[in-house]
Amino acid sequence: MIKFPIYLDNNATTPCDPRVVEAMIPYFTENFGNAASRNHPFGWVAEEAVDYAREQVAKLIGADPKEIIFTSGATEGDNLGIKGVFEMYASKGNHIITCNIEHKAVLDTCKHIEKEGGEVTYLEVKEDGQIDLAELEAAIKPTTILISIMYANNEIGTIQPIREISAIARKHGVLLFTDATQAVGKIPVDVIKDGIDLLTFTAHKMYGPKGVGALYVRRKNPRVKVTAQMDGGGHERGMRSGTLNVPGIVGFGKACELCLNEMESDAKRLSGLRDKLETALLKLEEAYVNGSKEHRLPHVSNISFKYVEGEGLMMGFNKNIAVSSGSACTSASLEPSYVLKALGLGDDLAHSSLRFGLGRFTTEEQIDYTIEQVANTVNKLRDMSPLWEMYKEGIDMNSIAWAAH
Amino acid sequence: MSYSEKVIDHYQNPKNVGTLDKSSKNVGTGLVGAPECGDVMRLQIEVDDDGVIKDAKFKTFGCGSAIASSSVATEWLKGKSVDEALKIDNMDIVEELNLPPVKIHCSVLAEDAIKAAINDYRVKNGLEQIKFEEGVVH
Numbered sequence: 001m002i003k004f005p006i007y008l009d010n011n012a013t014t015p016c017d018p019r020v021v022e023a024m025i026p027y028f029t030e031n032f033g034n035a036a037s038r039n040h041p042f043g044w045v046a047e048e049a050v051d052y053a054r055e056q057v058a059k060l061i062g063a064d065p066k067e068i069i070f071t072s073g074a075t076e077g078d079n080l081g082i083k084g085v086f087e088m089y090a091s092k093g094n095h096i097i098t099c100n101i102e103h104k105a106v107l108d109t110c111k112h113i114e115k116e117g118g119e120v121t122y123l124e125v126k127e128d129g130q131i132d133l134a135e136l137e138a139a140i141k142p143t144t145i146l147i148s149i150m151y152a153n154n155e156i157g158t159i160q161p162i163r164e165i166s167a168i169a170r171k172h173g174v175l176l177f178t179d180a181t182q183a184v185g186k187i188p189v190d191v192i193k194d195g196i197d198l199l200t201f202t203a204h205k206m207y208g209p210k211g212v213g214a215l216y217v218r219r220k221n222p223r224v225k226v227t228a229q230m231d232g233g234g235h236e237r238g239m240r241s242g243t244l245n246v247p248g249i250v251g252f253g254k255a256c257e258l259c260l261n262e263m264e265s266d267a268k269r270l271s272g273l274r275d276k277l278e279t280a281l282l283k284l285e286e287a288y289v290n291g292s293k294e295h296r297l298p299h300v301s302n303i304s305f306k307y308v309e310g311e312g313l314m315m316g317f318n319k320n321i322a323v324s325s326g327s328a329c330t331s332a333s334l335e336p337s338y339v340l341k342a343l344g345l346g347d348d349l350a351h352s353s354l355r356f357g358l359g360r361f362t363t364e365e366q367i368d369y370t371i372e373q374v375a376n377t378v379n380k381l382r383d384m385s386p387l388w389e390m391y392k393e394g395i396d397m398n399s400i401a402w403a404a405h
Numbered sequence: 406m407s408y409s410e411k412v413i414d415h416y417q418n419p420k421n422v423g424t425l426d427k428s429s430k431n432v433g434t435g436l437v438g439a440p441e442c443g444d445v446m447r448l449q450i451e452v453d454d455d456g457v458i459k460d461a462k463f464k465t466f467g468c469g470s471a472i473a474s475s476s477v478a479t480e481w482l483k484g485k486s487v488d489e490a491l492k493i494d495n496m497d498i499v500e501e502l503n504l505p506p507v508k509i510h511c512s513v514l515a516e517d518a519i520k521a522a523i524n525d526y527r528v529k530n531g532l533e534q535i536k537f538e539e540g541v542v543h
Contacts, residue, residue, distance in 0.1 A: 309443055311468035315408070315416055327443055327468070336443065347441030384422045384472065386447035386464040387440060402439035 002365040006321045010205075010359035011154050011182060011300060016251065017207040017360065023254040024209065027247035035244045036235060046246045053253025060256040061180075061199065062190035063216050069236045070249055073213040074181040077200025078105040080215055080240065081177045084226025085146045085198065086113050089175075093143030097174075099123040099131050101158075101339045102150050106179055110148070119143070127344055128292035129158030136165065140172045151180035151189065151199075155326060155339040155355055156291030157300030159183065166195030175224060181205055185259035186267065186297055191216055197224050203248065207360055208255030212248035215240070262360075270358045271298035273367045277356060278303065280371040284378055286391070290326075290340055290353060299358040302326070302340075304349045307388040308381045313354060316377030321370055326353040348387075408469055409503035415473035420480050423462040425449040433526025435518040444471045444511065448518035450482055450490070452526055458482050458490060463518075470508040474498050474515040482519065487526070491535070493519055 007015070027049060035050045037043025054065040071077045086096065098110055100122045110120045121139045123131050131149060140147075147169050152159045162178060169176040177198040183189055184199075185206030191199060202213035217239065218224045225239075232241025259266075278301045281287055286306035305313065310325030326337030327350070336350035345353075354374070358367075382388040390397055408416075427434045431452050438445040444467030451460040461479035465472050477498055482490050498504070498512035524534045 307466060309467050309471075311443075312416075312466075312472060315413075315469040347443075351440070351443040384419060384464050385466045386436065386445055387466045389424065389464060397440065400436075402441070402445075403437060 002369055003363070004320050006362075006366045006370060008356045008358060008362065008366075008370065009322045009324050010362075011157075011355065011357035012324060013204045013210065014207045014359050015361065016209055017255060017258055019258060020208055020251045020254045024247045024251040027250050031246075033246075035246055036233065046244075049246060049250050050244055053249045053256075056253035056257045056260075057214050058216075060189075060260050061184060061201075061216060062192050064219060066237075067191075067216050067219050069215040069217055069239050070244060070252075071200070071213045071215050071240060072211055072245070073204070074103075074179060074200050074202035075105040077202070077213050077215040078103070078179055079109050080226055080229050081198045081200055081217075082106065082109045082146065082148055083113065083229055084239070085175060085177065085224075086116070086118055087227035088225050089145045093145045095119045095121070095141055095143040096146045096148060097121045097123065097136065097139050097144060098148040099125055099150075100342045101125050101129060101153055101155075102148070103154060103179055103181070106148055106150070125158075125342055128295070129153055129156050129290075129339075129343055130160055130292060130295060131165070133161065133164050133168065137168050137172075140168070140174060144172070144174050146175050146177055148177045148179070151178045151183035152187070152297050153291065153339060154182050155337060156302045156343070157182070157297035158291040159187070159295045159297065161295070162194050162196065169197075170195060175222075182297060182300075185256065185263060186299060188263070191218070197222070198226070203252035203255050206255050206259050209248050209251040212245050212252045214252070266360055267298040270360075270362065273362060273364060274299055274301050274356070274358055276364075277301060277358075277367050277371055281305075281374060284375060287378075288349070290343060290345065299362075301356045302353055303356070304340075304345070304353040305378045306349060306352055307385045307391055308378055309351050310353055312381055313352075313374075313377055316380065317370075317373040321373060323357075324355045326355065327351045411502050412469055412473040412504070415476040415502070416469040419463075419472055419476045421460075421462050421476065421483075422464060424464065425451050425460065425462050430529050431526075433522040433524070433529065435521025435523075435525060437517045437521055438467070438514050440466065443467060444514060446471065446475050446514050446518045448475060448478060448515070448522050450487075450519075450522045450526060452487060456486050456488075458485050458487065467511065467514075468508075470502065470504055470511040471514060473502050474504075474511045475518065477501055478515040478519055487523055490519060490523060 033042030033046035035046040058065040175197040184201040197218045199216040204210040290302040310327030326340045340350040425432045461482040463475040465475045495512035495516040
């Protein structure tokens with residue numbers, strides 16, 4: 001029996017694994033203590049649970065538990081990592097290098113820093129979504145204190161050459177921060193082997209609960225510090241005040257443990273399903289994969305179906321299948337995806353894109369059904385698309401004086 | 406954001422999808438919008454010798470609301486005189502389909518498409534183009 005509705009928007013968020021929920025439950029009720037209460041068993045039990053989770057989280061990324069700062073999620077980690085370095089290392093310089101397909105939590109943090117007197121270079125990405133390493137190195141100056149490049153992109157799944165990036169950062173004595181929200185738990189991430197100084201990720205993208213995440217801050221070679229962005233009780237080695245979200249942290253730890261054990265088999269299975277989906281949908285005329293096919297997360301596929309608008313397309317099956325689109329119409333902004341535009345796609349192709357994000361609970365039957373539904377809807381909408389008709393008649397659409405509105 | 410039942414119905418069962426012979430003197434064609442804006446509407450009317458619209462067809466690239474707006478517009482056009490057709494206001498479409506504020510531009514596009522089709526018909530038949538005020542909500 002096929003399970004409806006089908007959830008293929010796992011880059012937005014994932015369901016909690018039932019094993020995660022099971023681990024969390026006692027920490028809402030009987031083990032409700034404050035991990036900072038040092039003088040009674042309620043506090044001790046909570047602290048012990050947090051310590052254990054810290055080990056589980058650290059292990060997944062090859063870190064030491066002392067290097068894990070619990071946060072409310074990846075956005076907080078982006079803010080704390082970037083602003084925290086900018087403030088802590090102000091005497092060394094004020095220049096940050098990032099790229100134009102970063103998540104808004106990074107881009108808007110960088111814009112904030114520009115207002116505070118910082119200087120930010122936004123690298124452009126190549127057609128495949130990767131940055132150009134020579135451009136990165138050329139952008140480094142004596143005042144550069146931080147490189148902030150995401151591990152893998154949320155819309156297209158493109159993985160950046162993190163080891164090459166960290167080698168460049170090391171060579172020039174610049175710190176490397178990475179938003180690894182989409183990568184951790186999906187592909188192997190190792191802060192030592194990858195040469196990462198700061199890294200943020202969140203539980204809810206890896207079958208854990210919402211509202212909890214972590215910032216990895218390297219403790220040696222070099223020892224990195226960030227200026228706290230919230231004042232308070234000095235939790236998390238003074239870098240992040242606020243009572244720890246114990247049940248969330250316990251769930252996060254469990255989610256990390258499951259990913260460590262199951263990531264390899266999950267990735268193998270999901271890349272097989274993803275490839276099946278992609279191969280079938282690319283049989284449609286004028287369908288294109290966005291971003292690198294080679295350097296890509298195993299569970300992600302972003303496809304543009306030319307001459308069909310993304311939101312209109314989703315409407316054909318969104319009662320049964322959840323995906324997302326780079327089309328303007330899905331957001332309040334009416335601007336199509338800046339990530340797709342950064343790859344050099346025209347606005348028309350950006351409007352025509354769908355993102356498929358598979359997950360641990362995706363089945364082959366669901367993929368088969370999705371292939372059928374998406375293909376049928378694309379064909380149906382092309383039959384009512386004036387652009388498709390023009391394309392079929394061989395009319396050059398650039399020759400038409402479109403009234404942009 | 407969820408869609409109104411009427412939008413869903415027009416999306417699933419669009420009325421009057423198709424193409425009329427644009428070279429015919431009796432056919433007026435309006436092509437409005439732009440691919441980079443995410444919606445393009447082509448609306449066509451066929452006018453008989455008495456100035457009555459006897460057929461209307463559309464093809465639309467766009468979201469469900471854009472498709473539904475054009476579907477409604479073609480339904481309303483059939484049987485109207487050209488002069489009556491000019492009175493179709495985008496807000497009538499908004500009301501008919503319960504469009505939310507972010508989708509009002511779809512109805513504006515449909516109104517523009519009607520006007521463009523009528524002007525095309527007029528020019529073909531030696532009449533002057535009607536000058537319309539710029540749409541307000543674009």
